[in-house]
Amino acid sequence: MKFLFINKPFKLEPLGIMYIVSAIKQKGHKADLVLTSENLEEKIQNYSPDFVLYSIMTGDQDFYSNINKKLEQNNDFFSIAGGPHPTFFPEMLEKSSFDAICRGEGERAIQQFLENPKSKNLKNFWFKDNGRIIKNQVQPLIENIDFLLFPNRDIVFKYQNIKEGPIKHFIASRGCPFDCNYCFNKSFSELYKGKGKRVRFRSVNNLLEEVKKVVNSSPTRMIYFQDDTFIIKPDWVKEFSEKYKEKINLPFHCHIRANLAKEEIVKNLSFAGCQGVNIGAESGNDRVKKEVLNRNVSNEQIYDALSLLKKYNIKTMTHNILGLPFTSLENDFETLELNIKCQPDYAWASIFQPYPKTELGERCLKEGVYTGDFSDINHFFDTSPLNISHKNEVANLQKLFAIAVKHPGLYYSGLLKKLIELPYETTREKLTEFYKNFRDKANKILYNGLL
Secondary structure: OEEEEEEOOOOOOOHHHHHHHHHHHHOOOEEEEEEOOOOHHHHHHHHOOOEEEEEOOOOOHHHHHHHHHHHOOOOOOEEEEEOHHHHHOOOHHHHOOOOEEEOOOOHHHHHHHHHOOOOOOOOOEEEEEOOEEEEOOOOOOOOOHHHOOOOOOHHHHOOHHHHOOOEEEEOOEEOOOOOOOOOOHHHHHHHOOOOOOOOEEOOHHHHHHHHHHHHHHOOOOEEEEOOOOOOOOHHHHHHHHHHHHHHOOOOEEEEEOHHHOOHHHHHHHHHHOEEEEEEEEEOOOHHHHHHHOOOOOOHHHHHHHHHHHHHOOOEEEEEEEEOOOOOOHHHHHHHHHHHHHHOOOEEEEEEOOOOOOOHHHHHHHHOOOOOOOOOOOOOOOOOOOOOOOOHHHHHHHHHHHHHHHHOOHHHHOOHHHHHOOOOHHHHHHHHHHHHHHHHHHHHHHHOOOOO
16 A cells, blocks of 8 residues: 655654654655645645555644645545644544544554554544544553664655754654643643553664664764654663663754753763753743643743753754733743843743643633634744733734844844834844844754755
């Protein structure tokens, strides 16, 4: 049988798809990937897939459903949607053009599907069936993720910009132990309640075997670990730092959490060759962090973590969320002030999006702060979909945030407040260009000029 994944063009390897492709090929079937920027109709005609698959984030559901609807008019295939949106908002199947969705971890599920593709009684899957939806429960989480095949890179290395790209991406673990209200982790726990541990780490040896294989087969100058929180297990970090230094010895980037960034861990990261980290600041108001975000990381812990990282010459990118519900524009200025105090190498700012089935997204719906249907989720960088009075200011502030952190006089002179009051319709193009130019300069610092 033949499987064809359809995906938007990407700069970061789509690891989820790549893991599923490995699972499919392990069972002796064929799988390929095509980008939406390519001639999809021609690819379908030439490849003749039995199954067409999509990995969908919230905000892209209508985009992919419309593509699928158009393709199925002249082609005969069975379509499956997976990824975050179908997992946490499975009701989308009913109004979509897809024949089925796969929820949660897909490697074992897709292999069971391969054994009996006509069955409607398969764990993790929901199927359309003569006007009704057949809903199956998810199966237990994969306990030992060392048993998974490495993600298939052939399907992405056929694109020269990916194969020749200096940065390659990996994941060392699955799951995050924290329940931040803006994240899906609580819903993930409820979906898999009683079905295994949420957080699972690969062994260091297994991870480094994959890294070494990729480094030996493609030009690679930096490694990027995409884990939610790379430093959850101090003993694992220590073992990793020693073996990575010995076996790989390339600069790497990872994501960490401020209240876990103890000196011994930061020292180990530095020894191993950590070039930079992403670290969540989110809000500069401790009340907002606790009551709105359920994120018990204080401003003091964030400042201390940034100071420690600087001590060990590790570059830093803070993550910040503007336009949070149940907050004010003054709270966003507090976030700006925290970053000015910390002085990260780059202060990355996004605009809050009320993702479905997250604690905060559901609260927004319940209290009328959000009245959309998730089709207006815009991936952080444009405008707020919430019913808030300061949408215009938030949209402008997001574009100027990092610049104001590096040039605090813009804020303390009062000029920033005047700039963000300008109509966003007239500032959007210019500020977006200004923002991207500044971001690109910051990325050169964070990634040794590799981005």
